[in-house]
Amino acid sequence: MSLRLGDTRQRIKNEATRLFVEHGVADVSVRDIAQAVGMKAPNLYAHFRSRDDLVNELFVEGYATYGKLLAEAAASAADFPSRLEAMLRLICRLHDEDIVRFRFLLLARHGSLAKLPPNHPYNPIDTLQRIIKAAMDRGEIPARDPALITAMLVGAVVQTATFVLYGRIPTPMTDLADTLVTACEGLVLYGGLGNLPCPMQRSHHATNTT
């Protein structure tokens, strides 16, 4: 019974995620989700308190999961370029491994619902900004506005995923990882550190692609 319940709950979450990605979060009704799962709308309320609750649970869960993995990836390396590379490669892998989930998070970022509780420990944006700030303080990378550099890095990755989503880039993210790493390094390192060698030296040398 409770096994059955958990099973149905998960099926609802999966179908809802799929539909949200396919049609947009706003354009999927409770009846649509129920139909995809093979039940009638009222029964969804045996599993979720409301439609908003379902959306929120999907968002917070996914955001926290990815956030935790990103924080771990960042912590697994010592110098900044290696941290950045580890995070970027992880993101590409997560994208390709579960495209639907990744895209749901991409699309659900906006909208009045689906807000992560503030100061969430695994907010990936905060994690990234903290790492950047630390690297600047240590003089590893040019000291600029950490929030601005964070925005640019996040945007570069997110917009890439969006281009892949809309078919403008017809490639798995994993195949883009090398270029993403190089370009993001350039974004962070270039131009600010006087006679900064180019590319910057690091613990294990960077992979540069064409």
Next chain:
Amino acid sequence: MSLRLGDTRQRIKNEATRLFVEHGVADVSVRDIAQAVGMKAPNLYAHFRSRDDLVNELFVEGYATYGKLLAEAAASAADFPSRLEAMLRLICRLHDEDIVRFRFLLLARHGSLAKLPPNHPYNPIDTLQRIIKAAMDRGEIPARDPALITAMLVGAVVQTATFVLYGRIPTPMTDLADTLVTACEGLVLYGGLGNLPCPMQRSHHATNTT
């Protein structure tokens, strides 16, 4: 009369844009817009065929206007770094000069409506990608996937505007222009051209900050 009509039409557009930015395009009703303008909802239909028409007109108009200005800015310079710089500085200026309009375009990008006619001559994304492709073909910048580099540049700028919108970066875009230019140059130039000097030489020298 026809003057009066045009006037009212413009007021509707202004108020609608403002409300869309403030509450999100999906969460503003025809009645909300009418109230803001100081009229009743049905009268909006004397000026626009439908709500969708209004949204679409705002989007296409804004997108085309900005797209045209960007194309002109790009054409005003000869080498790639100067073109990129001109476009970035223009974007910052356009943002600060009419924040509401800029943000409406930012928010309206998504959504099933508000699609620019395909192959629109002033689609700014296409313009940028064409310029990047040309610079790669001429060997001005490292040859990588033009769509990917385009995505990263667009993302870097758009996400920055989003951070400003949500108050994560409490600064006019114009104040960020220098860093944006430097970082975007790094994104494009870094790591791919063998012993590329750093920063790259150009016709009129780049402005590096910090």
Next chain:
DNA sequence: TGTACATCAGTGAACGCGCGTTCACTGATGTAC
């Protein structure tokens, strides 16, 4: 100058629709004796 008419921005009332949600009910299944 006064009167009749045309124009047209704007309105009140009402429409059908799809939405999220509630609630009393069903009916299959597991359990106790």
Next chain:
DNA sequence: TGTACATCAGTGAACGCGCGTTCACTGATGTAC
């Protein structure tokens, strides 16, 4: 083994609501004679 009962996923019908939109109408204003 048979019977009575508890559990609980799932359903049919209906709710109130706000939405975009329509339509017959108003009433101020400009114009012709």
